[in-house]
Amino acid sequence: MAALSPALARTAPLYDRVRRVIPPIEWPAFADDADAILELKRRRNAVILAHNYQTPEIFHCVADIVGDSLALARKAMTVDANVIVLAGVHFMAETAKLLNPDKTVLIPDLAAGCSLAESITAADVRLMRERYPGVPVVTYVNTSAAVKAESDICCTSGNARAVVESLGVKRVIMLPDEYLAQNVAAETDVEIIAWKGHCEVHERFSADDIRQLREDHPDVTVLAHPECPPDVVAVADFSGSTAAMSDYVATRKPPRVVLMTECSMSDNVAVQHPEVDFIRPCNLCPHMKRITLKNIRSALEKNEHVVTIDPAVAERARRAVERMLAI
Incomplete structure (x- = not known):
């Protein structure tokens, strides 16, 4: 040999x-x-x-x-x-x-890059503020530093509801993921004004996909990312961030599971849970x-490629991120 x-x-x-x-x-x-x-x-x-x-x-x-x-x-x-x-x-x-x-x-x-980050600019945020004066802007982390700099606070899919409710107001602007905003709106009494950005991976999942999966695998547990359309989230067994989905598998150990999110997520979680059977509908993120x-x-x-951010933009964007991390 x-x-x-x-x-x-x-x-x-x-x-x-x-x-x-x-x-x-x-x-x-x-x-x-x-x-x-x-x-x-x-x-x-x-x-x-x-x-x-x-x-x-x-x-x-x-x-x-x-x-x-x-x-x-x-x-x-x-x-x-x-x-x-x-x-x-x-x-x-x-x-x-x-x-x-x-x-x-x-x-x-x-x-x-990211389809969500590319769906909105700093100028768009300023226009939203003009249209809805006094309404705080909650911006998903899937955005550029320039967009974060125009925002009051950032959020992730894992803490979006907590961030929205932490502001203590009746109405917020939530950018740029329309489906995440709609899914959060279904869980809170806060009125949410959404932008029409979508994740090119998650928007491709449908409720029909889940129905077909259940026909093919009656015992499957379906976990959906909150960037999926609301009708997908509505028929899933659980919806949460990638960390929440991983934790669900670790604690619940469903015999058979499908993660309605990017392809590699299933591979990475499967490494740690050989006892779980992963069904893999494969939507890849090209980015x-x-x-x-x-x-x-x-x-x-x-030493490539070095990330640089204009200091004036960075200072304001950092505040929005740090406000999120303080919650």
């Missing part, structure tokens, strides 16, 4: 973490980059923050901190490192920079999938 290459030998413990979701024949394509990334992190005093939608070889093998947008925002504040690599999309890298202004924050691919081991390695080797 041929001897393992040095990188394959060194990364064998990493592959043990993901062997349930990555076939053995695929691992050699990842081993060299994973091995190099571990050494680059040590050399540069760097950490990798990875969103739940990253692929398993990133999420389970090279990331130091993983989670949903809220978890990454909170943990970014406590990072003891010189360099942060954000394995996610651009607004997440901006948020990490807002909370760590003195650290170098890198995004491996500048084109890793999240722009992040790879290869461009994470390149980012650390070449």
Whole structure:
């Protein structure tokens, strides 16, 4: 039998973490980059923050901190490192920079965007304020720093209702995800004025999808992200953020489950719960999938691409994020 290459030998413990979701024949394509990334992190005093939608070889093998947008925002504040690599999309890298202004924050691919972030501009927020004077603006973290700077407070899918109700008012503007706003409105007495932005992954799920899943798998438990259309959330067994869905699986341990969210989420949760059967309707986020081991390695080797935010914008955007984190 041929001897393992040095990188394959060194990364064998990493592959043990993901062997349930990555076939053995695929691992050699990842081993060299994973091995190099571990050494680059040590050399540069760097950490990798990875969103739940990253692929398993990133999420389970090279990331130091993983989670949903809220978890990454909170943990970014406590990072003891010189360099942060954000394995996610651009607004997440901006948020990490807002909370760590003195650290170098890198995004491996500048084109890793977000349909929600691109659905609204700072000028749009100013126009909403003119149309609804005195109504506070709650802005989803899936937005640019410029949009956050025009807002009163930020929220995530995991804390949106708590943020809305914390303001103690009868009416709020909630931007930019229309479906998240509608799903929160169904849970609170606060009137919510929504924007018509949608997530290109979650908007593709339908109530008919769930009905078909239940016909094919009568025992399935359906968990839906609150960025899904309200009719999807209405017929699901549970709706919550990616962290809440992961916690549901960990605590309830349904025999068979489907996560109505981005594809890689199921793979990452499945690694930790071999006793659960995951049905995988696959809607990929093309932006999240722009992040790879290869461009994470390149980012650390070449110090690319450095995230910068205009200081005047950053100061105001940081306030909106910090108000959210204080709740």
